[in-house]
Amino acid sequence: MKQHHGMTSIVKNTARLVSGFIAVFGLYVALTGHLAPGGGFAGGVILAASGVLIVLAFGRRFSAKVITDRAVHIADAAGAGVFLLVALLGFLAGAFFANFIPTGEPHHLKSGGAIPISNLAIFVKVGAGLLGAFMALSAFRLTSKESKT
Amino acid sequence: MGVELLIVILIVFMLAAAVIALEADDLLSSVIAVGAAGFALSVIDLLVGAPDLAITQVVVEVIMLVLLIRAVLKRRDEAAAISSDLLRTGLCLLACGVLLAVVFFALGGLAGDDAPDGTIPPFGEPVLANGKRAAVPPGVSKQYLEQTVSETGAVNAVTAILLDFRAYDTLGEATVIFVSVLGAYALLRRVGRRKEGLSP
Numbered sequence: 001m002k003q004h005h006g007m008t009s010i011v012k013n014t015a016r017l018v019s020g021f022i023a024v025f026g027l028y029v030a031l032t033g034h035l036a037p038g039g040g041f042a043g044g045v046i047l048a049a050s051g052v053l054i055v056l057a058f059g060r061r062f063s064a065k066v067i068t069d070r071a072v073h074i075a076d077a078a079g080a081g082v083f084l085l086v087a088l089l090g091f092l093a094g095a096f097f098a099n100f101i102p103t104g105e106p107h108h109l110k111s112g113g114a115i116p117i118s119n120l121a122i123f124v125k126v127g128a129g130l131l132g133a134f135m136a137l138s139a140f141r142l143t144s145k146e147s148k149t
Numbered sequence: 150m151g152v153e154l155l156i157v158i159l160i161v162f163m164l165a166a167a168v169i170a171l172e173a174d175d176l177l178s179s180v181i182a183v184g185a186a187g188f189a190l191s192v193i194d195l196l197v198g199a200p201d202l203a204i205t206q207v208v209v210e211v212i213m214l215v216l217l218i219r220a221v222l223k224r225r226d227e228a229a230a231i232s233s234d235l236l237r238t239g240l241c242l243l244a245c246g247v248l249l250a251v252v253f254f255a256l257g258g259l260a261g262d263d264a265p266d267g268t269i270p271p272f273g274e275p276v277l278a279n280g281k282r283a284a285v286p287p288g289v290s291k292q293y294l295e296q297t298v299s300e301t302g303a304v305n306a307v308t309a310i311l312l313d314f315r316a317y318d319t320l321g322e323a324t325v326i327f328v329s330v331l332g333a334y335a336l337l338r339r340v341g342r343r344k345e346g347l348s349p
Contacts (some may be wrong), residue, residue, distance in 0.1 A: 045208040048212060049211065056219070096317075097316040111303060115309065122319070
């Protein structure tokens with residue numbers, strides 16, 4: 001029953017301080033995917049980890065106000081849509097998944113053509129998808145406990 | 150040689166963890182053993198020079214451990230046991246056979262090193278590389294490595310392959326994740342839960 005209201009205030013304060021930094025680190029890993037090891041998938045999972053931290057620390061009731069199911073679903077679908085859109089725009093430029101943006105200067109953030117855009121789309125998609133699955137599972141635990149009592 | 154010895158030790162550790170995960174009586178021990186095997190795999194990724202994969206493995210492993218432990222923690226029921234001993238023996242034999250076949254092919258099969266058309270290149274020799282043997286066709290990996298910067302402008306060749314040369318693979322992976330998350334939503338949806346809660 002404690003899980004409904006989250007954990008102790010120590011955990012809550014630590015999560016409050018740290019979760020933003022974790023999300024920013026996920027964005028960094030996704031943005032520099034074409035320059036350093038990492039990429040959209042790893043960054044998205046790190047983003048989902050910051051959301052999981054909030055859900056675990058503050059409990060399902062509170063976090064449902066901050067991270068709604070609807071927002072997560074929309075982000076999930078939007079990420080997948082943007083990735084497909086990049087592929088289709090490449091189709092206009094010649095072939096499916098053709099790199100239609102000029103490949104800037106190597107070793108710079110603005111390089112790689114459409115690769116950073118795809119990375120960001122996968123970042124949003126994977127992060128929202130994993131977080132949504134976690135929230136669905138935790139909500140399931142909550143009601144099955146309620147039905148027992 | 151030191152790195153290879155370390156990898157062998159880690160593989161033995163992973164095998165032990167996998168056996169413990171199968172044989173443990175309660176689910177929590179199984180989940181923790183699976184997590185140990187996953188972290189050992191991420192260290193192996195790092196040792197063989199695949200930092201991209203190592204990052205992804207560590208991060209996914211952490212999330213999956215949190216998810217599974219949270220799902221398992223409150224229900225201490227025992228793992229579903231396979232009913233008959235015959236089935237269990239058969240499954241063990243099948244696994245041994247598959248393992249033997251994999252080892253056989255990993256060591257080069259019957260053909261050996263100098264046969265004209267060997268089955269599979271020896272362990273450690275990439276299939277797509279321009280191999281020393283005649284059996285290995287000229288592959289595309291050299292081309293990928295040479296043209297990554299000029300074709301895509303991305304410095305990280307792994308990302309260039311994932312999102313440019315082989316973007317179809319990534320699209321398939323994204324579709325798989327999308328469909329599995331949709332399945333989780335559909336199975337755990339609010340409407341079905343309420344009805345089930347009322348029935349008993």
